[in-house]
Amino acid sequence: MADCVIELRNLWTIFGTQVVHRDISLCVERGEILSLVGGSGSGKSTMLRQMLALERPSRGDVLVFGHSLINGDPLELRRLRNRWGVLFQEGALYSALSVFENVATPLRELKALDEGLIHDLVILKLEMVGIEAKHAEKMPSALSGGMIKRIGLARALALEPELLFLDEPTAGLDPDRSESFVTLIAEIRRELGLTVVMVTHDLDTLVSLSDRVAVLADQQIVAIGSVQDIAKATHQFIANFFQGERGKRALEAIKGMGIEAPASPIAAQQGT
Amino acid sequence: MATAASNLTPAWIPPALRLTQAGDGAQTVEIAGAWNLRSLEPMIADMTARLTEPPQEAQWDLSGVTRLDHAGAMMLWRAWGYQRAERLVLRPEHEIIFTHLKLVHATPDEPPSRDRLKFVVAVGEQVLALWEHMVGVVRLLGAVTLNFFEIVRHPSRAPWKEISANVYRTGTQALGITALVGFLVGVVLSYLTGQQLKTFGADIFIVNLLGVAVIRELGPVLAAILIAGRSGSAITAQLGVMRVTEEIDAMAVMGIPHTLRLVLPKMIALAIAMPLIVLWTDAVALFGGMVAAQTELGLGMRYFLSALPEAVPVANLWLGLTKGVVFGILIALLACHYGLRIEPNTESLGAGTTRSVVAAITIVIIVDAIFAVMFSNVGIY
Numbered sequence: 033m034a035d036c037v038i039e040l041r042n043l044w045t046i047f048g049t050q051v052v053h054r055d056i057s058l059c060v061e062r063g064e065i066l067s068l069v070g071g072s073g074s075g076k077s078t079m080l081r082q083m084l085a086l087e088r089p090s091r092g093d094v095l096v097f098g099h100s101l102i103n104g105d106p107l108e109l110r111r112l113r114n115r116w117g118v119l120f121q122e123g124a125l126y127s128a129l130s131v132f133e134n135v136a137t138p139l140r141e142l143k144a145l146d147e148g149l150i151h152d153l154v155i156l157k158l159e160m161v162g163i164e165a166k167h168a169e170k171m172p173s174a175l176s177g178g179m180i181k182r183i184g185l186a187r188a189l190a191l192e193p194e195l196l197f198l199d200e201p202t203a204g205l206d207p208d209r210s211e212s213f214v215t216l217i218a219e220i221r222r223e224l225g226l227t228v229v230m231v232t233h234d235l236d237t238l239v240s241l242s243d244r245v246a247v248l249a250d251q252q253i254v255a256i257g258s259v260q261d262i263a264k265a266t267h268q269f270i271a272n273f274f275q276g277e278r279g280k281r282a283l284e285a286i287k288g289m290g291i292e293a294p295a296s297p298i299a300a301q302q303g304t
Numbered sequence: 305m306a307t308a309a310s311n312l313t314p315a316w317i318p319p320a321l322r323l324t325q326a327g328d329g330a331q332t333v334e335i336a337g338a339w340n341l342r343s344l345e346p347m348i349a350d351m352t353a354r355l356t357e358p359p360q361e362a363q364w365d366l367s368g369v370t371r372l373d374h375a376g377a378m379m380l381w382r383a384w385g386y387q388r389a390e391r392l393v394l395r396p397e398h399e400i401i402f403t404h405l406k407l408v409h410a411t412p413d414e415p416p417s418r419d420r421l422k423f424v425v426a427v428g429e430q431v432l433a434l435w436e437h438m439v440g441v442v443r444l445l446g447a448v449t450l451n452f453f454e455i456v457r458h459p460s461r462a463p464w465k466e467i468s469a470n471v472y473r474t475g476t477q478a479l480g481i482t483a484l485v486g487f488l489v490g491v492v493l494s495y496l497t498g499q500q501l502k503t504f505g506a507d508i509f510i511v512n513l514l515g516v517a518v519i520r521e522l523g524p525v526l527a528a529i530l531i532a533g534r535s536g537s538a539i540t541a542q543l544g545v546m547r548v549t550e551e552i553d554a555m556a557v558m559g560i561p562h563t564l565r566l567v568l569p570k571m572i573a574l575a576i577a578m579p580l581i582v583l584w585t586d587a588v589a590l591f592g593g594m595v596a597a598q599t600e601l602g603l604g605m606r607y608f609l610s611a612l613p614e615a616v617p618v619a620n621l622w623l624g625l626t627k628g629v630v631f632g633i634l635i636a637l638l639a640c641h642y643g644l645r646i647e648p649n650t651e652s653l654g655a656g657t658t659r660s661v662v663a664a665i666t667i668v669i670i671v672d673a674i675f676a677v678m679f680s681n682v683g684i685y
Contacts, residue, residue, distance in 0.1 A: 126650075127651070128650050144345050149375075149379065152378050152408050153378055160407070171649065173647060192340060192342070192375055223400055224373070
């Protein structure tokens with residue numbers, strides 16, 4: 033059996049009379065970047081929230097690190113939550129706290145670290161995502177969307193997670209920033225050996241980051257595999273998604289440079 | 305903790321630190337096991353203390369480390385004084401983590417500067433803030449007045465729907481709470497004064513006392529305080545959220561002045577609704593007073609009502625209703641002023657709403673005092 037970090041077992045989600053997920057099973061393997069794609073209302077955000085134990089499926093089970101989120105005891109769930117980090121779509125920074133305090137909050141909540149260590153770790157995380165220390169005292173309302181996403185990522189990484197969830201990581205960023213953000217995620221993932229689950233609409237992000245893609249349509253996962261494999265599938269949604277003009281362009285781009293995301297000098301040193 | 309971490313990766317080894325001394329006195333610190341936040345968390349204070357023990361020139365051997373993350377590495381980095389240990393044995397895959405740590409430098413602990421003029425500066429800032437608020441309110445009032453003249457000239461442009469909706473929300477829906485509070489205050493007031501008057505045998509003066517107090521003072525002030533808390537806070541929060549979500553900017557770019565569409569209807573609505581609520585509160589409070597007077601003093605309701613016009617000149621009622629109009633306008637104006645100054649964060653919304661209600665109630669009481677002085681010889685024999 034594969035080493036599943038997240039496992040969905042016969043998952044059903046029903047809102048009223050509407051079936052969103054029909055008997056879905058999925059395994060997210062250790063160390064991979066799995067992207068969830070699907071049209072609006074296909075239930076990919078719901079699935080992400082179920083993996084985070086923010087919502088419960090109607091039937092079936094969700095296992096993270098081998099622990100059930102449905103039947104597990106609350107204490108276990110709290111411990112699990114320290115092992116994953118989440119980047120929300122709008123960043124979800126605490127608006128009443130400064131940048132520094134936002135990243136320090138999860139570390140303080142451990143109640144184990146002294147202030148000096150917390151300070152150094154926060155500065156390190158901020159530097160890693162490219163935020164200079166001089167911005168640390170600013171309030172989130174004074175920041176641009178790109179900076180908010182970077183700080184959200186720094187906060188998600190604060191507890192040294194093994195698993196990272198990204199909800200639309202590049203939505204709302206300009207192409208330049210979106211590309212540098214993708215590079216940043218690829219770098220951090222290589223360095224820390226993270227498992228990443230990502231929901232995205234952006235084809236460029238999808239193509240340059242994903243190891244595997246799971247396509248949600250018709251209440252099920254209609255295809256799962258590498259980007260190239262998926263692009264060959266014949267399902268209607270996939271055809272529209274990848275065979276459109278934008279899809280073709282994005283696929284064209286990876287043929288040119290191979291499947292590897294652009295490796296940064298730092299990431300290359302490690303020699304993964 | 306151990307079970308959770310070892311579940312998927314059987315090779316989890318607890319973090320360990322061992323100090324060995326070779327024959328020639330050279331010391332070696334061996335760090336081994338999972339040297340990451342999750343494994344170190346239960347023993348972090350202990351480990352931090354032990355890391356400071358080895359001497360400066362000790363050799364650090366990290367080859368036994370199975371897992372290393374930034375938190376674990378940072379603990380070592382701090383123990384080394386924000387630099388790489390001179391004699392360090394490191395697994396090649398951990399090299400990268402330490403290259404990142406170079407980004408962090410020791411921050412010198414600068415003593416917090418004590419400003420002796422801090423108090424004076426704080427007072428000055430408060431005064432300037434007050435001045436700024438006053439200017440802001442006057443400016444808003446000016447804009448709304450211009451809008452008002454505009455709709456007087458072109459009544460078709462008036463936001464009738466908004467006005468009517470606001471009258472319903474701030475007026476009709478407030479009838480219940482004002483009735484309850486008015487009734488209880490009327491009962492309490494009548495009961496207490498009735499007891500005092502009985503000792504002098506001046507029972508029938510309860511009509512004068514209650515009538516003047518309720519119609520002239522208590523009715524308008526009670527209603528204003530309730531409306532300030534109820535509708536004032538709602539208006540501030542509504543405008544605040546609209547500002548946060550850029551709805552007000554959206555109106556501006558469509559050429560819809562927000563003072564005309566949002567502020568003016570609220571002010572007109574409260575100017576209409578407040579005197580009506582004052583009348584309602586007066587009536588219910590007097591009814592409460594009558595009930596108490598009947599049980600306490602045995603004063604019939606019929607007598608009370610027939611004596612009331614005699615005891616309380618009608619000028620008092622007009623004064624009370626005028627106060628209602630003025631209070632209504634002031635509450636709406638202040639609530640809008642504070643609502644339009646909300647900044648896009650959660651803290652500001654809460655603070656702004658609180659300040660709006662406090663300011664509205666304070667202003668209402670100040671203006672009430674001004675009324676009392678100005679009209680001291682009106683409606684009282």
